Amino acid sequence: MAKVTFDYTNLREVEGGIGDRELQELGLRLEDAIDGFFKNPPGFMRLPKTAEFSSPSKALAEEVRALGATDFIHVGIGGSALGPIALHRALNHPYYNLLPSYPGPRLHFAENTDPATLAAILDVVDLPNTWVNVVTKSGSTAETIANFLVIRGNLVEALGEGTYREHVVFTTDSEEGYLRQIADREGTRTLPIPPDVGGRFSVLTPVGLFPAAVTGLDVDALLRGAAQCVDEVAQRGADHPAVEGAAYYYLMDVSKGRNVRVMMPYADPLDRFAAWFVQLWAESLGKEGRGSTPHGAVGTTDQHSQVQLYMEGPQDKVIEIIEVEDHPRDLPIPKAYEDLEGVGYLSGHTMAELLNVECNATRKALLEAGRPNATISLATLDEEHLGYLMQALEVQTAIAGSLYSVNAFNQPGVEAAKQITYSRMGRPGY
Amino acid sequence: MAKVTFDYTNLREVEGGIGDRELQELGLRLEDAIDGFFKNPPGFMRLPKTAEFSSPSKALAEEVRALGATDFIHVGIGGSALGPIALHRALNHPYYNLLPSYPGPRLHFAENTDPATLAAILDVVDLPNTWVNVVTKSGSTAETIANFLVIRGNLVEALGEGTYREHVVFTTDSEEGYLRQIADREGTRTLPIPPDVGGRFSVLTPVGLFPAAVTGLDVDALLRGAAQCVDEVAQRGADHPAVEGAAYYYLMDVSKGRNVRVMMPYADPLDRFAAWFVQLWAESLGKEGRGSTPHGAVGTTDQHSQVQLYMEGPQDKVIEIIEVEDHPRDLPIPKAYEDLEGVGYLSGHTMAELLNVECNATRKALLEAGRPNATISLATLDEEHLGYLMQALEVQTAIAGSLYSVNAFNQPGVEAAKQITYSRMGRPGY
Incomplete structure (x- = not known):
């Protein structure tokens, strides 16, 4: 308790x-x-008592961890980033990315369009073992799409058009939006954001649960x-x-x-x-x-x-x-x-x-x-x-x-x- | 210009x-x-046009770098930390501590009494190659002294009472305070904070210049x-x-x-x-x-x-x-x-x-x-x-x-x- x-x-x-x-x-x-x-009741009130979002988040996180991914880039801004960052900072080791043991893949947040941050992430990740999670409910947040397109370009170069898709996850509206269209076209893995939960109330949807599980936090x-x-x-x-x-x-x-x-x-x-x-x-x-x-x-x-x-x-x-x-x-x-x-x-x-x-x-x-x-x-x-x-x-x-x-x-x-x-x-x- | x-x-x-x-x-x-x-004119106005503080900061930084120090812990709070952190974050690589090349020793800030932070620093540093810079003008800031005492205990254990002293720098008032007394007793290296410059105006004294120079920034x-x-x-x-x-x-x-x-x-x-x-x-x-x-x-x-x-x-x-x-x-x-x-x-x-x-x-x-x-x-x-x-x-x-x-x-x-x-x-x- x-x-x-x-x-x-x-x-x-x-x-x-x-x-x-x-x-x-x-x-x-x-x-x-x-x-x-x-x-x-607002949508966020039903999140704690359902496994609807935690189960797929945990399952996909297990897959990423089992593959030995070295790096995991979480792309999102505002409500698509602040919850996951808060959990990571509060509950993981302050030097999580530096630890010699493997608590999970190193975690990077691309939450702004500042090239200083994304260029730095691309300096350090091991691209062939990097996964990217693109989080935007609407599927059209400019900052998030821009980051995704740059990371995508790098992944395609490292892995080829076919394989890069296996390293991408879209966390997005369960029915609508551009990411949903791209996922249908390319077979991208997706995790759902329920339509009735807005970004700043979404930490207990896959927005927060998936990256938390990837780093080994106890989402249950x-x-x-x-x-x-x-x-x-x-x-x-x-x-x-x-x-x-x-x-x-x-x-x-x-x-x-x-x-x-x-x-x-x-x-x-x-x-x-x-x-x-x-x-x-x-x-x-x-x-x-x-x-x-x-x-x-x-x-x-x-x-x-x-x-x-x-x-x-x-x-x-x-x-x-x-x-x-x-x-x-x-x-x-x-x-x-x-x-x-x-x-x-x-x-x-x-x-x-x-x-x-x-x-x-x-x-x-x-x-x-x-x-x-x-x-x-x-x-x-x-x-x-x-x-x-x-x-x-x-x-x-x-x-x-x-x-x-x-x-x-x-x-x-x-x-x-x-x-x-x-x-x-x-x-x-x- | x-x-x-x-x-x-x-x-x-x-x-x-x-x-x-x-x-x-x-x-x-x-x-x-x-x-x-x-x-x-307030004391901070003369700082930009004197080498009085930059010269010793640069010289000591060169020494730390030349010895191949792997880790540098900057201990200070408020005005003894915010300037150095601002410079580091603004001008160094966002993943400075992760870079495979050697831009300088990894830089850690112990600016709070939260054991979560200091314990994490102690988890990752290579103690025999770690330097600590203790920054407090008064020489008696409780948070800073507490961090110093814990780090000191670890350094003494790793290096012995004699050698540990060579890994310590005190950045403190040029004349007064407890750190000054300890330095006189133990022969600790010191850098001066001028009495007429308060913490929040001290970024261009050794408070900011020394850690900046340690990480290779251009203090001139x-x-x-x-x-x-x-x-x-x-x-x-x-x-x-x-x-x-x-x-x-x-x-x-x-x-x-x-x-x-x-x-x-x-x-x-x-x-x-x-x-x-x-x-x-x-x-x-x-x-x-x-x-x-x-x-x-x-x-x-x-x-x-x-x-x-x-x-x-x-x-x-x-x-x-x-x-x-x-x-x-x-x-x-x-x-x-x-x-x-x-x-x-x-x-x-x-x-x-x-x-x-x-x-x-x-x-x-x-x-x-x-x-x-x-x-x-x-x-x-x-x-x-x-x-x-x-x-x-x-x-x-x-x-x-x-x-x-x-x-x-x-x-x-x-x-x-x-x-x-x-x-x-x-x-x-x-």
């Missing part, structure tokens, strides 16, 4: 914090939101944690703390003028998890002139970069700390220089202890300075806990969409630049 | 943008700020670009566009209520440059209830994550694009699937072309949506241009400090959490 707790005490106890009256006033709307949510545990969250939200409704969080962050923005929501994990491996959340919150809620700005930070690192601003800058932020109670690895700090008072006191403690002491110290200092903050605690950092947390934040974001009265599942604001790009690149009809 | 240009047109032309009258009203204060700046070109900026600021004063930028961003925050400044380079290698800038701006200005919130993004990637919020969310942001006119590397997009209209149109273009077309498209779409944005253009991405830009943004930040009427060179707000940490970790006297 995943143990994930949410603590909003310091959003209430701080001066100018959120009071019972405000929460009660919003209470009816929150009840309505969660009722509506369960009456017509991911789903198990997420399923636990689904059950607990169904049981507790508006009282589930992730749902309550929607109300807290909404009120902090709309009633208290705090338009910046800082997510600050005290764990290096969660830095890209924060980036995943930034998309989820920003793209779901940032419309019709509404939506707070999610901003990622990392503790302790950003104590030496941004905490000055959080402590003494304008009262325009809420800080959301994520702490890991029991870190998967730890290192004792050995004894040395015990006569030097600014050095020796560290001996006998551990690195994880120092990290969590600093986390507590920052939380206390923020509270004392009248800076509202909340905390999510994970008993540990593993697939199950991360699955729970991702599902919980997806629920929170969807409910926040109702409170903001926006459609959390579209992104009309990115169309204009796309049209201009298509026109300037000479796409027919634009 | 570096060619770095600043374009504020879209901060003026947008509805509710900054007008001549507002700039004129601020004009006198801006003149005063730049006069005061040159009357008593970095300094040359920065020196060009110093000369141009001296020549143009309040008319230098970096100085003007201080006025624009100050007005956007204080007069227009835009409390978020987004820095969005259209270049993957500049993602950590944005993180460097975030500290510079946040920690320098975030005090006395003032200071806007710097936020990093990357184009095109964040078009698929955050641009929805920038385009249609609240009018609380300024977007600052950084574009690279001539990317150091490029890849042609080969012909394929020309009958598929959503795919074939990309053939014959290049990746860099697509990247810059998207940059232009986003700028245009933002303007059309009434979203203020500015652009910094770099003719290319190399040491000289980056040196110029870093110096320019340091000047801009210092001048912004005058406009905000805060001391840009202290960070009183991080003390409280430090005291609590010391007390809980049992440091004598706390």
Whole structure:
């Protein structure tokens, strides 16, 4: 069982914090939101309890691993990349690509059109043993198609027109789009993205599950944690703390003028998890002139970069700390220089202890300075806990969409630049 | 000569943008700020035109390289890490640590107390051929000392008490602090951080220059670009566009209520440059209830994550694009699937072309949506241009400090959490 707790005490106890009256006033709307949510549950809610997407993802991953693939290039952008990157960074070894043993093929992300990144990937991969996974729901994302065409050119050169196809996977809409057309023509392997799940909610579809399985992560545990969250939200409704969080962050923005929501994990491996959340919150809620700005930070690192601003800058932020109670690895700090008072006191403690002491110290200092903050605690950092947390934040974001009265599942604001790009690149009809 | 240009047109032309009258009203204060700046120039202004710090950095780097060191661990946090990381990420190969040739020792950053990171570094380094550079101006930063003590324990075990010392460098205050005391005792090699240059302005001291030189970067070109900026600021004063930028961003925050400044380079290698800038701006200005919130993004990637919020969310942001006119590397997009209209149109273009077309498209779409944005253009991405830009943004930040009427060179707000940490970790006297 995943143990994930949410603590909003310091959003209430701080001066100018959120009071019972405000929460009660919003209470009816929150009840309505969660009722509506369960009456017509978004597609992402059924993902944790089906093997429809995990089974083919695991099977294909086994095939790639069994063939001894040396390199696996994941091509995708936005929701087709941020989930897989967050999982990889949170759960795999930080030097995964450097490890002398074989945890799986080296994993590369081509998520931008910057030639610096793709050229570097092509410098290091062993093409004859390289697989590419092209992830775009629509099948026509310009950045993703461009990366694919360049990688395709290299694969064809290395393997020939016939064999290159065996090294390609398309993760795309189960029925429509250009990749689907190419797959029909060339016999490319495909994995489905369900039509009712948008990119930023797709981490538990093959978008996230396939690359996770390729690197040896336990996708069943991911789903198990997420399923636990689904059950607990169904049981507790508006009282589930992730749902309550929607109300807290909404009120902090709309009633208290705090338009910046800082997510600050005290764990290096969660830095890209924060980036995943930034998309989820920003793209779901940032419309019709509404939506707070999610901003990622990392503790302790950003104590030496941004905490000055959080402590003494304008009262325009809420800080959301994520702490890991029991870190998967730890290192004792050995004894040395015990006569030097600014050095020796560290001996006998551990690195994880120092990290969590600093986390507590920052939380206390923020509270004392009248800076509202909340905390999510994970008993540990593993697939199950991360699955729970991702599902919980997806629920929170969807409910926040109702409170903001926006459609959390579209992104009309990115169309204009796309049209201009298509026109300037000479796409027919634009 | 570096060619770095600043374009504020879209901060003026947008509805509710900054007008001549507002700039004129601020004009006198801006003149005063730049006069005061040159009357008593901050320490960072003399760095570009002296070999005092580059010479010893280069010499020691040569020694490390000549010995064939396989691994180099840079230990530091905040201003002792963000500059070196920004340079490494911007100018070295994205897979520097994986390259089969020897560009220099593999470079590792231990910038947090998270044991996940340090344990991973210790998993992969070849200890007998590993060097460690411990960077803390005060010589007592808890995170840095903790990392050092753990690494030290491992080095002593691998090399013995006598030899381990030859693998250690302290980059610290030239006169004071615990590292200075240890160095005196053990004969450790040291590099100086000048007392009048604070961490976030220290990239052109040995803090940034030594690791840059270890990996083979051209530190003279970095300094040359920065020196060009110093000369141009001296020549143009309040008319230098970096100085003007201080006025624009100050007005956007204080007069227009835009409390978020987004820095969005259209270049993957500049993602950590944005993180460097975030500290510079946040920690320098975030005090006395003032200071806007710097936020990093990357184009095109964040078009698929955050641009929805920038385009249609609240009018609380300024977007600052950084574009690279001539990317150091490029890849042609080969012909394929020309009958598929959503795919074939990309053939014959290049990746860099697509990247810059998207940059232009986003700028245009933002303007059309009434979203203020500015652009910094770099003719290319190399040491000289980056040196110029870093110096320019340091000047801009210092001048912004005058406009905000805060001391840009202290960070009183991080003390409280430090005291609590010391007390809980049992440091004598706390």
